[in-house]
Amino acid sequence: MPLRRLDLRERIARLLRSDADLDSFAGDRFPEASGRFTDGMDRVRKTNILLDYADPGALAKQLRLLERSPKGAAQPAEDGPIKLLYLACNPTSTDQLALSREARRIEDRLRAGKPRRVNAIEIVPRWAVRRSELQRLLLEEEPHVLHFSGHGSGRARLLFEDDGGNIAPLEARALVSLIGRLKRRLQLVVLNACDTEPLVGALVKHVACAVGMRQAIGDEAAATFAETFYEALSFGEPIGAAFELARIALGMSPLREERTPVLRFKxxxxxxxxxLEK
Known part of the structure; x- marks a missing residue:
């Protein structure tokens, strides 16, 4: 049975983790698609072009070959860097957020000055995440850090997607129970979404630390907080110090949303x- 578009998208995200990997893969195997890439084009748009212009059967075959190769297969978690699983959710009926830009800014900060890093952090992005995928992603990736970017609701819920891109809310109790069962190496949860303070208070029953938002937060403030926070962690700063540095960055900017993020801990x-520890 041929892979569905959603399955192809998930494999692209899992196997081609950096923009350079995606560009190289498309350029070598699907030049018609890669020829439509432009400088500054975000990863989501490039992936859509690849899905639109590459033959689905040929694309599925090349991704399977990459998955089976030693170089393309995921390395054992204990041998790799600290893994940051970045979940992006933006259902079609909600306000559209600049999530790909936020992920790119985090990745750029983690890449800069890499030889001096104390704790190398690898961002593993997953786009348009469905509620039904969350368990599998936690089992498959076993992240040290779980980051959710998208929408929260006033009833302590996160808004994931269904197969059609519609809202699929995840209740607080279900999320906390799932994290409790599958926390494994998980040390930190960041909910970069509005009104998630109650959720992070519940999550620290199971994980050492969790970050949420007291109220609504703008796109630019969310990205500024995230990139500064993870950069500090990658240089070996303690979680508390990294959190304060990220809040200072918000206070130094015109955004003045430094009181919105909250840090809770067990x-x-x-x-x-x-x-963060490997």
């Missing part, structure tokens, strides 16, 4: 000493 965790 009882007994010293956030001034606690760092």
């Amino acid at each position: 009882r007994g965790v010293d956030i001034d000493r606690r760092r």
Whole structure:
């Protein structure tokens, strides 16, 4: 049975994790598609072009070959860097957010000055995440950090998507239970979405630290907070210090949303000493 478009998109995101990998893959195997890429084009648009102009059967075959090759297969988690699983959700009926730009800014910050990093962090983005995929992604990736970017609701829910791109809300109780079962190496959860403070308070029953938002937060403020926070963590700053540096960055900008992010932590965790660990 041929792979569906959604399945092809998921494999592209999993196997071609950097923009350079995506550009190289398309250029070598599907030049008609890559010829339509332009400088500054975001990853989502490039993926859509590849899906539109590449033969689905040929694309599925090349992705399977990449998956089976030692170079393309995911490396054992313990041998790799700290893994940041970035979940982007923007259902079609909600306000459209600049999520690909946020992910790119985080990736750019993590790439800059890489030889000096104390804790190398690898961002693993997943786009248009369906509620039904969350369990599989946690099992498959076993992240150290789980980051959600999208919409939250006033009833402590996260708004994922269904197969048609419509809203599929995830209730707080279900999320907390799932994290409790599948936390494994998970040390930090970041919910970069509006009104997620109640959720992070519940999540620290299971994980050391969690970051959420007291109220609505703008696209630019969310991206500024995330890129600064993860950059500081990658240089070995404790989670508490990285959080404060990200808030300072918001205070230094015209955005002035430094009071929106909140950090919660499990009882007994010293956030001034606690760092991300492999």
